[in-house]
Amino acid sequence: MSELRRDPIIGRWVFVETDESSWHPQDYEVAKRHINQAAVCQLCPGKEAQTPPEVAAVRNNGSPENSPNWLVRVVPNKFPALKIEGELEKRGEGIYDLSNGIGAHEVLIETPDHNLTNLADFKVEDIVNVIKLYQNRSLGLAKDKRFKYIMIFKNYGESAGASVEHAHSQIIALPMVPKYVLEALEGYTNYYSFRGRCVYCDMVEQEGQQKERIVAENESFISFCPYVPRYPFECWILPKEHASEFRLLSDDDTQYLARILKETLYRIKAALGDPSYNFYIHVAPVNCGGPKNYHWHIEILPQLTRVAGFEWGTGFYIIKTSPAVAASHLRKVDFNF
């Protein structure tokens, strides 16, 4: 039977199965439909001319821009959802509001190796390079005052919506703060007004005490299955100390972040049979008057089930593996890197 749980940030209620019939990793059907695109891949080294010119890269030996011999490379999306030129112009159409689609949409190519598709299998130092370019582009795009939010996210595998096989993340700069971020900020602020504490700091503390939902932990970060997930085996990575700035991590913390990201993704891969996943980084908005204080974090959503009519109509989620059971499966994975 299930338990109804309410998350303390935005008030989402979720059904969580808590009895012994709870689903185990083998009960989920992992869709495997990886198309081999190596022959036609435009993100591989040597195909630099087939992408728009790069906006940033980590390169070996100072090799020139748009040549091969890069480690990580960021290029504008060839088919962007938003256009970078122009000013934001809002207007109405009867009862509806609209504006032109100003923004930026970039693709971060995570590795030159086409066959190294999952970040879980990267060396820690290569993930460090990916994180450094996330930060570089976040800082770079935030200089454009038209942009109010820089969203970094990754879709791995077809079930997670990836249409390109070569390992990549995406960066979208938006002209307004997105709804879910506004809700999280509002929840953060309400909790702070009421209790005088950060809700994410309180989560770190409670998870650290209860321990049963912890997936991995190191000096600076904790990874756990949140008490009120939307997906089975959902994992969050939080800085253990309150921190609003993902973009300005110390070199040590960048190392620790790369390690815990690898460990969490590796545990998901090994426990669940290499499922598709999404992750995104929630940070504070930029260039606007809103709250600048936030507790940045990463939310990872393995794609094991389908969101269906009930979830679409209500915003409730039905979770067949409780976070504590999920975390115990993830902890069982042998991880020695």
Add this chain to the structure above:
Amino acid sequence: MSELRRDPIIGRWVFVETDESSWHPQDYEVAKRHINQAAVCQLCPGKEAQTPPEVAAVRNNGSPENSPNWLVRVVPNKFPALKIEGELEKRGEGIYDLSNGIGAHEVLIETPDHNLTNLADFKVEDIVNVIKLYQNRSLGLAKDKRFKYIMIFKNYGESAGASVEHAHSQIIALPMVPKYVLEALEGYTNYYSFRGRCVYCDMVEQEGQQKERIVAENESFISFCPYVPRYPFECWILPKEHASEFRLLSDDDTQYLARILKETLYRIKAALGDPSYNFYIHVAPVNCGGPKNYHWHIEILPQLTRVAGFEWGTGFYIIKTSPAVAASHLRKVDFNF
């Protein structure tokens, strides 16, 4: 290039592709993985003993309960997300709130014919019977004062999350009003306070004038692709006159609703190659002090694309076929029933 559109109800922003490279029906890959479960189906006539005892049915010739010879049949879900016994007990676990999972979860078997899987292919009179049982169970479950919301929804096809092939809908009675319904009610109320009009009535009027997003229309209902969708080819069915009560439709309006639901689902099936879809009925809450005035309606979400990291992190959606283009494709389908 895309346009940013903001819906007037809950303030969701959506990117809508508006130029000529807009996606057409043939550009979507419709997942086809229908498992034939006929041999082992527990919802077929003759297998009545394999479901929990029925709670309502439309039957031929007064045939006895739980015998074959039914047209539509409602049974409790064998694996319910919620338990019907007990009182709602809320408690805390550190910073988290939780309660026991009180509620009801029923399955409405829409036809005795295992091979008639899509409501789009039903006779109108059979859809009328389905609607009448939706109403019957909504009224029945609302008598239980512990329930605050009765959610009716349908998942058709594997990509829409259906795990059972035999045509069925689901009814879930919830002990609290779900988040998305609260947001829609709040948006409805805010719009009403500001403009003194119902936002859905204003939508019916604007869609009727602009015409380009209309999919189907009859004396009592209009079906259209909403200006701010979450999915390409999303369709909403609204009563043309303001109406809060789905449960108390006249016989004529029930006929008109069955007709427009069939026509809309048939146009989606024919234009898009029988895709999976979800639909749900948004109505006002029951047994609580909240606003009782609402404009009930049906939201239909064809499953043509995957929600990915960007959508999960932001609540923004990227729509590659504008609602006007989608509606024009749906209108082109030959429909003569």
